[in-house]
Amino acid sequence: MFRVIRRIHRKRRTSGGDETAGGSEKKAAPALSGGLKENLELFRGILGSSTDIVITEFNFGREKKAKGALLYVDGLSNKELLDNTVLKPLLFDECFIAGREVSDLEAIGQSLIAASGVKKKTDVSDIVGDMLSGNAIVLIDSFAEALSVENKKWETRGVEQPVTENVVRGPRDGFTETIRTNTALLRRHLKNPGLRIETFKIGRQAKTDVVVAYVKDLVMPGLVDEIKKRLQRIDTDAVLESGYIEAFIEDAPYSIFRTVNDSEKPDCVAGRLLEGRAAIFVDGTPFVLTVPMLFLENFVTVEDYYQRPYYSTYMRFLRFLCYLLAVFSPAIYVALTTFHQELIPTKLLFTMAAGVAGVPFPAVLEAGIMILTFDILSEAGIRLPSTVGSAITIVGALVIGQASVSAGLAGPFMVIIIAITAVASFVIPALTASSSLLRYFFLILAALMGGFGIAMGLMIVLVHLISLRSFGVPYLSPFAPLNVSDLKDTFVRAPHWAMTMRPRVLGFLNRRRQKSGLRPSPPGARK
Amino acid sequence: MKPDHGGAMRKPIRTKTALCLLSVLMLAGCTGARELGDLSVVIGMGLDASAEYPDGVLLTAQIVRPSEMKGGSSEGSAGDQDGQPQPSRAYWNIQATGETVLDALRECTHETNNRLYLAHNQLIVVGKDAAKAGIGRHFDAFLRHNEPRPSTVLLVSATRASDILDVQPELDKLPAMAVTKLTKTQEFTSQSKAVNIIDYANAMLSKTTSLVIPIATVSEGESGEKTVSIHGSVGAVFKGDRMVGELSESEFRGYLWASGGIRRTVLNIGYRGGRVGIDVVQAGSDIEVSLVNGKVLARVKVKQEGRISDNGTNVAVATEWDFRDLEALESEYIRSEIMDTFNKARDMNTDIYGFGEMVSKKYPSEWEGMKDRWDEMFGSLQLEVSVESKLRSSGLVIYPIRP
Numbered sequence: 067m068f069r070v071i072r073r074i075h076r077k078r079r080t081s082g083g084d085e086t087a088g089g090s091e092k093k094a095a096p097a098l099s100g101g102l103k104e105n106l107e108l109f110r111g112i113l114g115s116s117t118d119i120v121i122t123e124f125n126f127g128r129e130k131k132a133k134g135a136l137l138y139v140d141g142l143s144n145k146e147l148l149d150n151t152v153l154k155p156l157l158f159d160e161c162f163i164a165g166r167e168v169s170d171l172e173a174i175g176q177s178l179i180a181a182s183g184v185k186k187k188t189d190v191s192d193i194v195g196d197m198l199s200g201n202a203i204v205l206i207d208s209f210a211e212a213l214s215v216e217n218k219k220w221e222t223r224g225v226e227q228p229v230t231e232n233v234v235r236g237p238r239d240g241f242t243e244t245i246r247t248n249t250a251l252l253r254r255h256l257k258n259p260g261l262r263i264e265t266f267k268i269g270r271q272a273k274t275d276v277v278v279a280y281v282k283d284l285v286m287p288g289l290v291d292e293i294k295k296r297l298q299r300i301d302t303d304a305v306l307e308s309g310y311i312e313a314f315i316e317d318a319p320y321s322i323f324r325t326v327n328d329s330e331k332p333d334c335v336a337g338r339l340l341e342g343r344a345a346i347f348v349d350g351t352p353f354v355l356t357v358p359m360l361f362l363e364n365f366v367t368v369e370d371y372y373q374r375p376y377y378s379t380y381m382r383f384l385r386f387l388c389y390l391l392a393v394f395s396p397a398i399y400v401a402l403t404t405f406h407q408e409l410i411p412t413k414l415l416f417t418m419a420a421g422v423a424g425v426p427f428p429a430v431l432e433a434g435i436m437i438l439t440f441d442i443l444s445e446a447g448i449r450l451p452s453t454v455g456s457a458i459t460i461v462g463a464l465v466i467g468q469a470s471v472s473a474g475l476a477g478p479f480m481v482i483i484i485a486i487t488a489v490a491s492f493v494i495p496a497l498t499a500s501s502s503l504l505r506y507f508f509l510i511l512a513a514l515m516g517g518f519g520i521a522m523g524l525m526i527v528l529v530h531l532i533s534l535r536s537f538g539v540p541y542l543s544p545f546a547p548l549n550v551s552d553l554k555d556t557f558v559r560a561p562h563w564a565m566t567m568r569p570r571v572l573g574f575l576n577r578r579r580q581k582s583g584l585r586p587s588p589p590g591a592r593k
Numbered sequence: 594m595k596p597d598h599g600g601a602m603r604k605p606i607r608t609k610t611a612l613c614l615l616s617v618l619m620l621a622g623c624t625g626a627r628e629l630g631d632l633s634v635v636i637g638m639g640l641d642a643s644a645e646y647p648d649g650v651l652l653t654a655q656i657v658r659p660s661e662m663k664g665g666s667s668e669g670s671a672g673d674q675d676g677q678p679q680p681s682r683a684y685w686n687i688q689a690t691g692e693t694v695l696d697a698l699r700e701c702t703h704e705t706n707n708r709l710y711l712a713h714n715q716l717i718v719v720g721k722d723a724a725k726a727g728i729g730r731h732f733d734a735f736l737r738h739n740e741p742r743p744s745t746v747l748l749v750s751a752t753r754a755s756d757i758l759d760v761q762p763e764l765d766k767l768p769a770m771a772v773t774k775l776t777k778t779q780e781f782t783s784q785s786k787a788v789n790i791i792d793y794a795n796a797m798l799s800k801t802t803s804l805v806i807p808i809a810t811v812s813e814g815e816s817g818e819k820t821v822s823i824h825g826s827v828g829a830v831f832k833g834d835r836m837v838g839e840l841s842e843s844e845f846r847g848y849l850w851a852s853g854g855i856r857r858t859v860l861n862i863g864y865r866g867g868r869v870g871i872d873v874v875q876a877g878s879d880i881e882v883s884l885v886n887g888k889v890l891a892r893v894k895v896k897q898e899g900r901i902s903d904n905g906t907n908v909a910v911a912t913e914w915d916f917r918d919l920e921a922l923e924s925e926y927i928r929s930e931i932m933d934t935f936n937k938a939r940d941m942n943t944d945i946y947g948f949g950e951m952v953s954k955k956y957p958s959e960w961e962g963m964k965d966r967w968d969e970m971f972g973s974l975q976l977e978v979s980v981e982s983k984l985r986s987s988g989l990v991i992y993p994i995r996p
Contacts, residue, residue, distance in 0.1 A: 068609065404626045408712035408740070412636070412770075415713060419629045419659035428628050516625065 096190045102133050102207035127162035133207040142200035144219035151181040171209045183216030228330035233369045240330045241352035245275050248347050255336040272304035275349035284576050286342045308348040308355050318534050322500045325536035327359040334368040342573035358536035364496040370559050378559035385494050392491035392501045396433040397508035397520055399483045403429050405516030421477035430513035432476045436484040543571045633707040637769020639754025640731050641720035643690045650731050652697035653755040655769045656685045683766040694734040711740040715773040717747050718754040729834030743790045746773050749829040751810040760819045772821050780856040783849050784842040785827045801949025801967045804831045830943050838941040847934030851893050852946050853878040862922045870903030882951045888973050891948050895980045901987040907995050911987040924980035931978050944971050
């Protein structure tokens, strides 16, 4: 039977092989010529007659005989700055003589143009790319090169509190959609000369800036090379969000668990970089990826490090407990009431039996319907405009709560279980997606085989988790393989003076974080 | 260090094998699945002698009606003699006869719509006649079958088992739960002690020990309402699996003093023209057996601690010598209780204390020759009792508040 399946597999693979993304034949690469008019025609041909592409021709130099042109995209360029630093000095210049031997366009850029960040470019696609990124292009007659002036300014959302990560205590700045702002925010939180920012342009139809950031002396050796290798492998239309990058570089594309983490907060990313990780910024999205990722990171928030250790420890336990509740509650309920009624306390059994008296469905269907209803309501709640939001909350409470029970769709106990599950699943936002799916998986196993089914499912998931690696780092570190010294930041959060070493699997290049013996004490108590 | 690429897609053949194995497990299906609505939860059972089957049993099973459990009044209608289920009753007693207990259980399905579910059974009551005829063959099902729990409480009924299960309790909705709690509450007076299936099994496995099971009685009040109580004749003594005698309240307590089963109890000691009530808080016993001249000598050391909770005299009894006197009186009182019980046990020839087991453990080689003659050896057993009583406090008040 397998042979048949294998044959079909092979056929499918070879037939779909010739279609590659894009599939364009090689055209003759366009090049700049010495004539201004030809160059402008070239650019007009490439960019078309879009009205937001501004081409300004001007005369400058001695007797205003030299011809030049300025190209920029309206809306992406800082027009004021452009006028003042590029046009004005050129127009006011009296010395430049057209045709006079000036070896290099760069000389003009270095001495005449009053802007910093001027680069000489010859490659047409490069120039066009720069222009679409907001730079202004200066073309001068008789030069087959162009000057690209850094001049970006566009409307952007200001730095504000990130929507998905709320903190009670801690900085409230969040990344925005502009990659330069984001790297600047990171540098603000991490003033280290070793912080390296390397840019790549990824995408065929739309070249998106992707930046890899790391701290040179702290990052895991081999990590940055591997990231670069994986990024360079990407050959797609466009990278619209960091999720695209994540999908192309992750270690386990078929797993429901993420092996690449993300964050909207610069202090979070800075903390992770200090542990030996690397960050990937994508232009156009405030979500910055960090690799490698450990399963533990789902339960850790950056606020844990700003609050006191006892409270943070308690919160960590709570989050772990909530995850278990979110995934296992419906399954355990179904398993207990369908297969293991002897485990339920006697008095509770009577109450439960009374509750399901009018319900025509078996427990698993009851649970399935309620989970589905809840997921529908929560998804609708996200998409709704805020004006009708309150109506849906009322409907939701009534529908799920009262009406289901009165109508006989579910027992009151099931409603409580689903309520606990739902609320618990939002305690760990990172795992909400995977827990929604795992919930169904365990529910079905529980319905088929009771507690044994749950145990089996747990075994499957555990084996899968243990086998996962994220950029070479085992996913369940420091639990598997066990690393006792790193356990100080898992379920408990050791005080800052106790965390003297970086995590072993990530920061082994430079293990020592701080001096030991930093525990504070009042002056009288010190020796 | 080169980062590793883990993942399932490296060897597709392994995934397929895993999937095949998983689907085999799915073939197991939903066997053993029972919805909550399909359960007839049994919380109490009664075994009586059956007229139909001389060796069989008349089984009374008390099934819970979950819908009546929440809300509703907890007082049932009194005096409903013919057993018709009233709308406010939270239970239903179903009866069936059979040659064995399992047989009778399955017979019940002729009348109910669900199979009986025994995992939450709290109580097994045996009627006196059935107890006298021997309960061993009936109880095998409760040990062998997977559903009943070994912690089920055992009781003997002064009349028929079904009578106990029929009495609507004052404070509870289910008779079986009320009676189970009643049995366990006796530990406050320690004139009776709850016994469960594990104790039964231990006693039956031993060839010499006799089991004592509490007896519950149904008494009728003035206006005709019935209550279940453990009173008067409270202990049923078994030899093997047959009931051969009864113990009164003080005799049961005497047995418990010696075997260390006292939890809390009250001693009323006559002293200085009144009665002093002593609350025994802690009590324990140490038994040592020895063979002397081919006879068994058992030394029982009882230690107990109490406090004065009720001073019925008009003098303060809080001095050192008062305490010493009271302690001596207490010890004598306890000693006489123990001796009375021992004499009765010896008359009935039932080794309720487990001396036989202790001898067999201490003298294993001699035991071989003794075990068949244990009845006779128990008859000539000598008991030495020493009681050490301690009074710890006289409560919150020293002088009695009296005119």
